[in-house]
Amino acid sequence: MRRAIYPGTFDPITNGHLDLIKRALKLFDELVIAIAVDSSKTPTFSLNERKDMIEQCLQGVSNIRVMSFNGLLMDFAQEVKALAIIRGLRAVSDFESELQMALVNRKLYEEGETVFLTPKADYIYLSSSIVKELAKLGGCIDDMVEPYVKSKLEEKFQSLL
Numbered sequence: 018m019r020r021a022i023y024p025g026t027f028d029p030i031t032n033g034h035l036d037l038i039k040r041a042l043k044l045f046d047e048l049v050i051a052i053a054v055d056s057s058k059t060p061t062f063s064l065n066e067r068k069d070m071i072e073q074c075l076q077g078v079s080n081i082r083v084m085s086f087n088g089l090l091m092d093f094a095q096e097v098k099a100l101a102i103i104r105g106l107r108a109v110s111d112f113e114s115e116l117q118m119a120l121v122n123r124k125l126y127e128e129g130e131t132v133f134l135t136p137k138a139d140y141i142y143l144s145s146s147i148v149k150e151l152a153k154l155g156g157c158i159d160d161m162v163e164p165y166v167k168s169k170l171e172e173k174f175q176s177l178l
């Protein structure tokens with residue numbers, strides 16, 4: 018069983034994340050989508066809301082598990098017996114911080130490999146913050162998130178008005 022982890026804040030999950038998940042599933046038998054609880058970010062969506070959106074977007078996709086983790090990613094990787102951590106490299110600007118994170122993570126858990134995947138070119142510019150900003154200001158996000166996520170963003174920002 019070749020298991021990998023795809024970690025992130027997923028606040029919310031975007032089509033860029035979904036693209037990476039589908040690519041990773043071609044390489045591994047099982048993918049654990051790991052939502053970080055301890056993050057330097059203050060998420061807009063609760064942990065349950067983020068988990069629900071991921072599950073709705075991946076309905077019918079087999080070989081995935083959606084979990085959350087506290088503390089260090091590499092402790093969680095050992096706990097779930099993952100061989101690899103999947104990270105997306107969207108642009109050169111991602112490289113430096115990703116390299117640093119991969120090297121620190123290797124120090125913490127030598128056996129865990131970081132595997133970098135390149136998202137589809139259409140999603141290179143995407144981030145969860147950009148999607149939230151557009152949703153808040155009435156911009157079109159139809160090709161950036163699944164319809165379910167769009168409806169949750171609309172609900173969230175309407176309730177905050």
Ligand code: COA
Pocket residue numbers: 024025026027028031032033034037053055056058088089090091105117118119121122136140143144145146147
């Ligand atoms: N498509 C679209 N957007 C993407 C993307 C993709 N393929 N890949 C990343 N992004 C976006 C994310 O949505 C996020 O957007 P935001 O900043 O607007 O929220 C941004 O790019 C950064 O994403 P990422 O680099 O994946 O960071 P993250 O905050 O989502 O996750 C953790 C970082 C949780 C994986 C990392 O902090 C961690 O492992 N924390 C645990 C603690 C730990 O072990 N620390 C030691 C590590 S050295």
